[in-house]
Amino acid sequence: MQTVRIGIVGLGNMGSGHARYLIEGQVKGAVLTAVSDVSEERLNWAKEKWGDQLHTYLTPGEMFRSGEVDGVLLCTPHYDHPRQAIEAFECGMHVLVEKPAGVYTKQVREMNEAAARSGKIYGIMYNQRTNPLYIKLKELISSGELGEIRRTNWIITNWYRSQAYYNSGGWRATWAGEGGGVLINQDPHQLDLWQWTTGLMPKRIRAFCAFGKHRDIEVENDVTAYAEYENGATGVFVTSTYETPGTNRFEISGDRGKIVIEDDKMTFWRLRQLESEFNRDNRDAFAQPECWKFDIPIKPGGTQHKEITQNWTDSILHGTPLLAPGEEGIKGLTISNAMLLSTWTDGWVDLPIDEDLFHDKLQEQITRSASASGKGGKA
Incomplete structure (x- = not known):
């Protein structure tokens, strides 16, 4: 061929x-x-x-x-x-x-x-995997430059959608038409990048999703989630579609400092010594490890x-x-399913999730949904 x-x-x-x-x-x-x-x-x-x-x-x-x-x-x-x-x-x-x-x-x-x-x-x-910012982030983390990851925070609230957007199609923002809201429609790229760049999948999640907050819709449009990882790291993921101006800030803290991606720029606050080593050897009650700030150069590209x-x-x-x-599409979806399931059950959800329970809970939402499935191509 x-x-x-x-x-x-x-x-x-x-x-x-x-x-x-x-x-x-x-x-x-x-x-x-x-x-x-x-x-x-x-x-x-x-x-x-x-x-x-x-x-x-x-x-x-x-x-x-x-x-x-x-x-x-x-x-x-x-x-x-x-x-x-x-x-x-x-x-x-x-x-x-x-x-x-x-x-x-x-x-x-x-x-x-x-x-x-x-x-x-x-x-x-997953076209955001071609973005040089996230490619560089993945390289820095996988190479050990940041040290062991300790915390991640992603605030992604610049998905502003007015009521007019939701009114533009009867299938929009409905359980029967889309199967969810901001997590399934706007955030799949970030949910993928969250685990792809760090190499970490949560072991359990506790999430709080609001449905139809400040909008006349069925599905989630405001989410705050807390994740825990096997290595002891934690993560917070915050997203919404009604805030303006919104924020898109991804911060990753490790044993050798922190990296922040915001406004299409990457900044690395790099510790001269691993924090774990400094903490082991330091005897000064108020001392901190020496830290250098770098603006990481990012090559243009990513079509x-x-x-x-x-x-x-x-x-x-x-x-x-x-x-x-394609097989990796299930990873980000597992995270979003866990966030919804945590809200519906009002408790922690372990990963991998109980897929049958999630399916049953989703069907409950669909039976109450006001929409039939959308037709034609995806908007």
């Missing part, structure tokens, strides 16, 4: 965006040959915009079995991802799925198992969605390692 023939499922905002750069030839070795959407209007729009040579299908299955595509990019509503991915794997397709991997881990685990059985290339659109699609294509054609393996 010299070229990967790609099909896109779902022509909403994300699907259309991916289609544009593929049509423009911005991904080497890839060509968009087909699209699928439940809306004939969207399919007609695609043909008018990109030409009759583009094959169009009303159902994903038709496209998977058409012989016109080698791999598919899933850009549909959250609940559809695992079901459509499993069908694609069974049809011999390579799969790149938009975030989040799904709504609940039990469903995503089945998708991961189908991917493993298929032997096909399976990626997830976000295009880079993930290029990497997935290169993996299919040349065996290049994936930047964002």
Whole structure:
């Protein structure tokens, strides 16, 4: 194979965006040959915009079995991802799925198992893994430069969404339509980066989620969560969609200082000596270890969605390692599921979570939901 023939499922905002750069030839070795959407209007729009040579299908299955595509990019509503991915794997397709991997881990685990059985290339659109800031952070932590991690704090409240945003689609911010709120819609990238950069998954979580705070919606739009790790480290994750101006500040403290990412900059307060060594040897009651402040230079780059699609294509054609393996989508989702489950049960949740209990609690929310599932591409 010299070229990967790609099909896109779902022509909403994300699907259309991916289609544009593929049509423009911005991904080497890839060509968009087909699209699928439940809306004939969207399919007609695609043909008018990109030409009759583009094959169009009303159902994903038709496209998977058409012989016109080698791999598919899933850009549909959250609940559809695992079901459509499993069908694609069974049809011999390579799969790149938009975030989040799904709504609940039990469903995503089945998708991961189908991917493993298929032997096909399976990626997830965690485009923030191409951001040089987070690549550098991961390097500094994994190299031991920061020492053992002791605390993480991420305040991510710059996801402002007005009531008009939520009113723009009947499926938005509903349990039946989206399966959650800020954790499933806005924060999947941060939940992934939280564990990807540090290399740590929580052992247990206690969270407090507010549902419809200052907004007429069903789902969570304000979250404060506390996490504990096996090595004794702790973490706090705070997020909302109603605060403005908001904050995006990620702070990681280690045995050799702390790193802060804010305003697209990285600052490292580096201790000259490990705190654990200083504490062991120091005899001065009010002394502190010597500390140096550095602004860490960050190389430009990171083409976000295009880079993930290029990497997935290169993996299919040349065996290049994936930047964002699809199997890893379950990690951030496990954290968000744990936060909701902690709120619903009003207690601590151990990881891995009780997947059946979460599913049952989610179904309780869905039965009370005012929305039916959304149609077409994901916005």
